[in-house]
Amino acid sequence: MNVVAPTKVLAKDFASDQEVRWCPGCGDYAIVSSVQRTLAELNVAKDKTVFVSGIGCAARFPYYMATYGFHTIHGRAPAVATGVKLANPELDVWVISGDGDSLSIGGNHLLHMLRRNIDLQFLLFNNEIYGLTKGQYSPTSRVGTQSPSTPMGSVEYPIQACSFALGAGAHFVARSVDTMRQHLPEVLKRAHAHKGTSFVEILQNCIVYNDGVYAAVTEKDVAEDAQLHLQHGQPMIFGKAKNRGLRLKPGALELEVVTVGEGGVLISDILVHDETNRMLGMILASLEAPNYPVALGVIYCKPGPTYEASVAVQVAKQAAKFSKLDVNALLRRGHTWTVAP
Amino acid sequence: MSTAAALKVERPKAERRALESVVVRFAGDSGDGVQMTGGQFTEAVAIAGNDLATFPDFPAEIRAPAGTTYGVSAFQINFGGTKIFTAGDAPDVLVALNPAALKVNLGDLRSGGLVITDSSSFNDRNLRKAGFTNNPLKDGSLTKYRIMEIDISKLTLEAVKASGLGQKEGLRCKNMWTLGLVYWLYDRDRQATTDWLNQKFTESPELARANIDAMNAGHAYGETAEISGLEAFQVPAATLAPGTYRNVTGGEALSWGLVAATQLSGLKMFFGSYPITPASSLLHSLAGLRPFGITTFQAEDEISAICSAIGASYAGNIGVTSSSGPGIALKSEALGLAIAVELPLVVINSQRAGPSTGMPTKTDQSDLYQAIWGRNADSPLCVIATRSASDCFEVAIEAVRIALRHMTPVIVLTDGYIANAAEPWLIPDFGKYEKIPVTFHTQVEGFQPFLRDPESLARVWAIPGTPGLEHRIGGIERDYDSGNISYDGANHHRMTMVRADKIAKIADTLPEQKPEVGKSGGRLAVVGWGSTYGPIERAVLNVRERGGDVSHIHIRHLWPLPKNLESLLKSYEQVLVVEMNTGQLRTLLRAEYLIPAEGLNKITGQPFKVADIEAAINARLESKP
Numbered sequence A: 001m002n003v004v005a006p007t008k009v010l011a012k013d014f015a016s017d018q019e020v021r022w023c024p025g026c027g028d029y030a031i032v033s034s035v036q037r038t039l040a041e042l043n044v045a046k047d048k049t050v051f052v053s054g055i056g057c058a059a060r061f062p063y064y065m066a067t068y069g070f071h072t073i074h075g076r077a078p079a080v081a082t083g084v085k086l087a088n089p090e091l092d093v094w095v096i097s098g099d100g101d102s103l104s105i106g107g108n109h110l111l112h113m114l115r116r117n118i119d120l121q122f123l124l125f126n127n128e129i130y131g132l133t134k135g136q137y138s139p140t141s142r143v144g145t146q147s148p149s150t151p152m153g154s155v156e157y158p159i160q161a162c163s164f165a166l167g168a169g170a171h172f173v174a175r176s177v178d179t180m181r182q183h184l185p186e187v188l189k190r191a192h193a194h195k196g197t198s199f200v201e202i203l204q205n206c207i208v209y210n211d212g213v214y215a216a217v218t219e220k221d222v223a224e225d226a227q228l229h230l231q232h233g234q235p236m237i238f239g240k241a242k243n244r245g246l247r248l249k250p251g252a253l254e255l256e257v258v259t260v261g262e263g264g265v266l267i268s269d270i271l272v273h274d275e276t277n278r279m280l281g282m283i284l285a286s287l288e289a290p291n292y293p294v295a296l297g298v299i300y301c302k303p304g305p306t307y308e309a310s311v312a313v314q315v316a317k318q319a320a321k322f323s324k325l326d327v328n329a330l331l332r333r334g335h336t337w338t339v340a341p
Numbered sequence B: 001m002s003t004a005a006a007l008k009v010e011r012p013k014a015e016r017r018a019l020e021s022v023v024v025r026f027a028g029d030s031g032d033g034v035q036m037t038g039g040q041f042t043e044a045v046a047i048a049g050n051d052l053a054t055f056p057d058f059p060a061e062i063r064a065p066a067g068t069t070y071g072v073s074a075f076q077i078n079f080g081g082t083k084i085f086t087a088g089d090a091p092d093v094l095v096a097l098n099p100a101a102l103k104v105n106l107g108d109l110r111s112g113g114l115v116i117t118d119s120s121s122f123n124d125r126n127l128r129k130a131g132f133t134n135n136p137l138k139d140g141s142l143t144k145y146r147i148m149e150i151d152i153s154k155l156t157l158e159a160v161k162a163s164g165l166g167q168k169e170g171l172r173c174k175n176m177w178t179l180g181l182v183y184w185l186y187d188r189d190r191q192a193t194t195d196w197l198n199q200k201f202t203e204s205p206e207l208a209r210a211n212i213d214a215m216n217a218g219h220a221y222g223e224t225a226e227i228s229g230l231e232a233f234q235v236p237a238a239t240l241a242p243g244t245y246r247n248v249t250g251g252e253a254l255s256w257g258l259v260a261a262t263q264l265s266g267l268k269m270f271f272g273s274y275p276i277t278p279a280s281s282l283l284h285s286l287a288g289l290r291p292f293g294i295t296t297f298q299a300e301d302e303i304s305a306i307c308s309a310i311g312a313s314y315a316g317n318i319g320v321t322s323s324s325g326p327g328i329a330l331k332s333e334a335l336g337l338a339i340a341v342e343l344p345l346v347v348i349n350s351q352r353a354g355p356s357t358g359m360p361t362k363t364d365q366s367d368l369y370q371a372i373w374g375r376n377a378d379s380p381l382c383v384i385a386t387r388s389a390s391d392c393f394e395v396a397i398e399a400v401r402i403a404l405r406h407m408t409p410v411i412v413l414t415d416g417y418i419a420n421a422a423e424p425w426l427i428p429d430f431g432k433y434e435k436i437p438v439t440f441h442t443q444v445e446g447f448q449p450f451l452r453d454p455e456s457l458a459r460v461w462a463i464p465g466t467p468g469l470e471h472r473i474g475g476i477e478r479d480y481d482s483g484n485i486s487y488d489g490a491n492h493h494r495m496t497m498v499r500a501d502k503i504a505k506i507a508d509t510l511p512e513q514k515p516e517v518g519k520s521g522g523r524l525a526v527v528g529w530g531s532t533y534g535p536i537e538r539a540v541l542n543v544r545e546r547g548g549d550v551s552h553i554h555i556r557h558l559w560p561l562p563k564n565l566e567s568l569l570k571s572y573e574q575v576l577v578v579e580m581n582t583g584q585l586r587t588l589l590r591a592e593y594l595i596p597a598e599g600l601n602k603i604t605g606q607p608f609k610v611a612d613i614e615a616a617i618n619a620r621l622e623s624k625p
Helices: A027-042 A058-064 A077-087 A099-105 A107-116 A161-167 A183-193 A220-226 A278-285 A307-319 A327-331 B034-047 B099-108 B124-130 B152-163 B167-171 B174-185 B191-200 B205-224 B250-265 B280-287 B302-314 B325-341 B368-373 B391-406 B416-420 B489-509 B530-545 B565-570 B584-593 B610-623
Strands: A049-053 A068-071 A092-098 A120-126 A172-177 A197-203 A227-229 A244-248 A255-259 A294-301 A337-339 B021-029 B051-057 B072-080 B093-096 B114-118 B146-150 B243-249 B269-273 B294-298 B318-323 B345-351 B382-385 B409-415 B422-426 B472-474 B522-528 B550-554 B557-559 B572-579 B598-601
Touching: A027 A058, A027 A120, A027 A183, A049 A058, A049 A077, A058 A068, A058 A092, A058 B472, A077 A092, A077 A099, A077 A107, A077 A120, A077 A307, A077 B269, A077 B294, A077 B302, A092 A099, A099 A107, A099 A120, A099 A161, A107 A120, A107 A161, A107 A197, A107 B302, A120 A183, A161 A172, A161 A197, A161 A278, A161 A294, A172 A183, A172 A278, A183 A197, A183 A294, A220 A227, A278 A294, A327 B250, B021 B034, B021 B099, B021 B174, B034 B051, B034 B072, B034 B174, B034 B191, B034 B243, B034 B422, B072 B099, B093 B099, B093 B174, B099 B114, B099 B124, B114 B152, B114 B174, B152 B167, B152 B174, B152 B205, B167 B205, B174 B191, B174 B205, B191 B205, B243 B250, B250 B269, B250 B280, B250 B294, B250 B318, B250 B391, B250 B409, B250 B416, B269 B280, B269 B302, B280 B294, B280 B416, B294 B302, B302 B318, B302 B325, B302 B345, B318 B325, B318 B391, B325 B345, B325 B368, B325 B409, B325 B472, B345 B391, B345 B416, B368 B382, B368 B409, B368 B557, B368 B584, B382 B391, B391 B409, B391 B489, B409 B416, B409 B530, B416 B530, B522 B530, B522 B565, B522 B584, B522 B610, B530 B550, B530 B572, B530 B610, B565 B572, B565 B584, B572 B584, B572 B610, B598 B610
Parallel strands: A049 A068, A049 A092, A068 B472, A092 A120, A120 A197, A172 A197, A227 A294, B021 B093, B093 B114, B114 B146, B269 B294, B269 B318, B318 B345, B345 B409, B382 B409, B522 B550, B522 B572, B572 B598
Antiparallel strands: A172 A294, A244 A255, A337 B243, B021 B072, B051 B072, B051 B422, B243 B422, B382 B557
């Protein structure tokens, strides 16, 4: 009898048979491929994996995965996913969302999912624009963004996605870029390993309505100077020559960019990344070009009890109050009286 | 020495006059403990074997300024030795703890009714706050009633002296003093309340003692004070079917029904809800019953409440959400999703007076259009209604049964009156309930998520975690044959029709509509749904006792309607639809059956009075030969 060795799961095994309908050149292609690769490398069970999405370009994502998928309604994916996870905590739940879906119409649900710390992964594809509705400015669009609804430029201040997540009490906040094919899967693996809500912002290019919005961060010639790749326990060094770094400005609660070897700056002066430090995370999440590099990688990770685990502990205690879980007994609790025949 | 003791004159019990039934209303400030007093009295009369119905009526404000008319809270109970269907049209006894309570409630009292007042509360300040220019106790305006002026405040303070309570805390026992007096009036036992107080105040025995002392003093006052006009009564026990009874409110019965459905189906239940009056009691009740396989989730808003329930249904639980009209409005988009992806879901609407915030604590039946039609697109679902507190138990089970059998959202319409009102309930034997069969699809071969049962047209339920059935569903229209997304027009027509047919086919499994009382065919059918059951039934019975040809038809299944309803309604010369709205069921019946149904409509936030319905019936029976 032949022994059949278990076949290795490949990224393509996680691709569904559906034709992908994103615009050619959309950053979403790179993300779906990174997610498929990550799941293959993690060797997760397809039948235990669920992708939940709301509405928008990103929200089409579940159709392209050969797992369970639920394409729901605008902004509500966190709520639906919460129900899925609480109904069956064995399931591995991923939420796919965009900046309009999760920070505008669904902002409330994202806020509360994060503070509850439900164990799931939340990927926010941030392209700073409404794509599916044809190019209106979004809650993450920079001031002055010209769009069909803001012909003279938007006047609203944008939301910083990672700052929002930290403000909402997220226990895991990370950031990556759609086309970073090594970095993104590593971040996704960290997110998957984290127990609790893992929030990942993915900077994503919309080739039709907002092309090049992240060029100042992602273009090859500027990337090394514009990106800070965070590693827990390592000094926060970046730049082409790997000699620029962040340090705490003396006498102020503020980071400054310094160059090691210049003006007496030593490598020991450079701040070491501590991903369990929430205050540091808040500062890192808000670093913006051109004065600072954009922080990529795991900005904050400090596990805490998940909602479902805490509830399970309570319910176990509550169960002790019932001698038996019997409906007839339940209906007869408290005052009853008998009418004789 | 207390006044009661000073006037100690024992009166023999034989003097008690027998009454068939009595309506008592307790009224006071919302901080006076009126609802609690009513609840205790309800227990006591139930234990004595009376049939009963109650009507708690309280303001939306938690603690409105003391002494104001808008802060008045009331609790009415009708109890007797006969079958009781309603909380009663007009109180025989009104306990008014302050002038505002008198002002608000006096108009409902029957002529010659007894008013028990706390005389010391009728001071200038309280009279002014209540909007009286003169003291009604002194100006002769109350001559058509019998007025008992008792200095309840003073007598209460005397009674609680031994417990060492201060004036402010001592006065809080006023309600217990009046309860004691009313217990004496109707010869009801104080033991259950005594036990309850001892249990409630285990941590502060001085409060238990004060309340019990006050109650006993009120009782002793009745027994010993020789006061003209204060007559004691005897209300005989009702002839009820044998068995074990309890009092139950609609909120409790619904929650127990949901627990029962969980056990009958063997599934877990997920209950997502956002606090809203008058629906919150269901969330509170179920939160205490989580070990029965129920996950309760207080969501951040109404939308999250339903969406989380839909997510739970997708994952194989029974998803349930609960709210009141304004909250249901917020849930409508998600209801459309549940209809589109054909997942089981139970949505409970405890209706209240609207639109918008309306009158949150007042009852209404005006969400029928919303339930049946209130969504974008052709989006059919099942709608059923509860008729009384105890009926909620059966309806909850039936809602889950239909949702699971037909893979559809089911809206349960109840209302603020049913949610809070209590009635005695012959507790059923749960062992006799039919199981709710559930099959999760597991067969990989030939699978697509919208495979349908040829009989019911329900789709298969394939839940995440099932190997080989990985699939995607969503709000986008899907191909009839493959379940994949499709924008094809002909396919959309086909899918729209199958969604409608699936709901229509629920009627195949429904029992025939029968008149509650009366026969099929005749002069007049009075048609109702929901909490109008009690007053319609009483009114129809009253008219029939006088020989009137009238029947009562009460509809539980509002969508789809029972298959024989059309022929049944057409067998009567006239159809009168009684509703607490402007005629929503009437519109539905006219639209469906082209019958000239007429309406009797009342939108006051209060249940119908039996007399109003009787008058409407008589007018129609007299109008034509």
